[in-house]
Amino acid sequence: MDLLFKNATIVDGTGKPAFKGNVGVENEKLLIVNDEVKAERIVDAEGLIISPGFIDAHSHGDGIYGRDFAQLCKTSQGVTTEVCGQCGSTFYPVNAATLGDLQNLLSVICPSFDSDMVNWKDLKTYKQYLSSLNLTCNTALFTGHSAIRIAVMGYEDRKPTSSELDKMKSLLKEAMEEGSRGMTTGLIYPPGVFSDTDELVELCKVMAPYDGIYATHLRNESYDFVNAVKEAIEIGKRAGVRVQLSHHKAYGKKNWGLTKETLRLVSEANAEGQRISIDQYPYEASMTHFNVLIPPKYFNGGINNLIKSLKDRRTRETIRGEILDENSAFDNYYQNCGGFEGVFASALPATPQYDGMFVSDIATMLKKDPFDTYFDLVIDNNGSGSGIYFSIGEEDICRVIMDPNVMVGSDGICKAMDEKGHPRAWGTFPHAICYFNKQKHLMSLEEIIRKMTSLPAERLMLKGKGTIADGMDADLVVFNYEELQDMASYKCSNLTTKGIKYVVVNGEVVYEDMHLTGKYPGRFLAHTTNV
Numbered sequence: 001m002d003l004l005f006k007n008a009t010i011v012d013g014t015g016k017p018a019f020k021g022n023v024g025v026e027n028e029k030l031l032i033v034n035d036e037v038k039a040e041r042i043v044d045a046e047g048l049i050i051s052p053g054f055i056d057a058h059s060h061g062d063g064i065y066g067r068d069f070a071q072l073c074k075t076s077q078g079v080t081t082e083v084c085g086q087c088g089s090t091f092y093p094v095n096a097a098t099l100g101d102l103q104n105l106l107s108v109i110c111p112s113f114d115s116d117m118v119n120w121k122d123l124k125t126y127k128q129y130l131s132s133l134n135l136t137c138n139t140a141l142f143t144g145h146s147a148i149r150i151a152v153m154g155y156e157d158r159k160p161t162s163s164e165l166d167k168m169k170s171l172l173k174e175a176m177e178e179g180s181r182g183m184t185t186g187l188i189y190p191p192g193v194f195s196d197t198d199e200l201v202e203l204c205k206v207m208a209p210y211d212g213i214y215a216t217h218l219r220n221e222s223y224d225f226v227n228a229v230k231e232a233i234e235i236g237k238r239a240g241v242r243v244q245l246s247h248h249k250a251y252g253k254k255n256w257g258l259t260k261e262t263l264r265l266v267s268e269a270n271a272e273g274q275r276i277s278i279d280q281y282p283y284e285a286s287m288t289h290f291n292v293l294i295p296p297k298y299f300n301g302g303i304n305n306l307i308k309s310l311k312d313r314r315t316r317e318t319i320r321g322e323i324l325d326e327n328s329a330f331d332n333y334y335q336n337c338g339g340f341e342g343v344f345a346s347a348l349p350a351t352p353q354y355d356g357m358f359v360s361d362i363a364t365m366l367k368k369d370p371f372d373t374y375f376d377l378v379i380d381n382n383g384s385g386s387g388i389y390f391s392i393g394e395e396d397i398c399r400v401i402m403d404p405n406v407m408v409g410s411d412g413i414c415k416a417m418d419e420k421g422h423p424r425a426w427g428t429f430p431h432a433i434c435y436f437n438k439q440k441h442l443m444s445l446e447e448i449i450r451k452m453t454s455l456p457a458e459r460l461m462l463k464g465k466g467t468i469a470d471g472m473d474a475d476l477v478v479f480n481y482e483e484l485q486d487m488a489s490y491k492c493s494n495l496t497t498k499g500i501k502y503v504v505v506n507g508e509v510v511y512e513d514m515h516l517t518g519k520y521p522g523r524f525l526a527h528t529t530n531v
């Protein structure tokens with residue numbers, strides 16, 4: 001054997017009760033062994049839990065692939081596989097003519113762009129880039145609908161013509177042939193928001209023969225949350241594809257409790273034969289573009305138009321009125337957060353002096369109107385940067401994780417080691433264990449681990465992953481249950497977890513004694529239809 005963890009408490013990922021045993025690794029595969037066996041390296045895991053490596057079902061790690069802090073961010077919390085390409089945003093397919101628009105979309109997850117990006121016209125060329133990187137985690141990839149749309153029609157706020165739709169379909173088909181898991185959408189963000197249900201159904205039909213998954217950042221997570229879930233279910237049904245609802249939450253105090261209805265709709269659809277699953281991050285705030293408070297129609301024609309609108313005094317006042325309208329017909333983050341007291345400047349590239357402050361506090365400090373403060377920050381940062389939005393209820397968080405269709409996904413974004421970010425990027429997996437199991441006693445350790453291992457492996461068709469059993473892939477995490485504690489917080493987001501002892505990816509130890517070992521066994525996991 002290459003490696004043997006002796007006398008461990010095995011939580012095998014299936015949800016069955018933990019048991020004592022030895023877990024061996026040979027040729028990148030696992031073997032549970034009872035007797036004394038010889039191994040190149042033997043680790044005494046007495047008193048430690050060993051479980052399958054965690055699967056991040058919803059990762060934006062593709063924004064920072066291969067960077068040192070990216071490896072530490074994911075690996076230090078026990079993640080061994082991340083599922084990327086989420087919320088409509090991917091780094092391919094690139095059309096050189098609209099590269100700037102695509103980079104603007106991706107700027108929320110990516111600190112700087114590779115000069116080679118102009119060549120990533122399809123998944124095939126992008127995979128070549130991927131294989132040149134130092135990866136500690138395995139990575140599976142979706143294809144972003146927004147990326148496809150930008151490649152074909154830029155930021156146009158209209159239906160595609162039939163030839164444009166054909167072009168989009170062929171780009172998606174090409175990606176499926178290269179091992180994409182399916183298509184993701186970001187339906188609150190331009191240009192995803194410009195698409196209608198029929199467009200998405202037509203595209204999803206392309207991936208039905210590949211058993212592709214439609215993963216969606218819903219059109220609305222607040223006042224129209226229920227209808228947005230209905231739309232996703234309808235798309236899955238009409239196109240005959242699996243559906244994954246991303247980072248499930250009822251956004252905005254007025255909407256707390258709507259998860260009762262959304263979870264009911266999903267279980268009803270599944271009872272009727274659909275295949276719908278859900279991911280969730282266990283926190284009360286979300287994080288996305290800093291510009292997300294501005295109604296989507298102002299993004300028509302790209303960021304330059306948006307900045308022009310904000311600089312025009314009269315349009316600025318109109319926008320302020322639309323945001324202040326409690327019955328506005330867009331996903332109104334200002335209303336969801338209860339005003340600028342709930343809007344946190346997280347990472348603003350041109351004005352980093354305000355990172356880590358609420359917009360209301362920045363306004364007070366500058367003795368300036370809060371709306372003008374916010375609009376000027378958007379202008380100063382040319383529409384880039386990210387914010388954190390406090391508006392998710394604890395009861396909903398707990399209800400969602402208890403649902404049988406729900407798994408854990410970080411939705412984490414981290415663009416630099418020294419930034420102020422959202423703690424989910426560094427803490428989601430240990431936080432889910434500490435919060436749901438240790439603190440709230442909502443479920444057993446075995447069950448919350450199942451939701452990070454075998455459940456995502458099964459629903460996202462990650463063959464060989466998510467269970468400790470003979471012949472499965474050697475992706476493991478070893479931790480001390482008592483010591484386990486996520487350290488990342490809103491004030492200090494980029495801190496590593498306490499209590500994680502070893503992380504193993506494809507049979508190699510990538511993390512030990514709170515340090516990366518310098519091994520990069522992570523690889524691209526192609527989606528194949530015969531799983």
Ligand SMILES: [Zn+2]
Pocket residue numbers: 086087186217246247
């Ligand atoms: Zn999203």
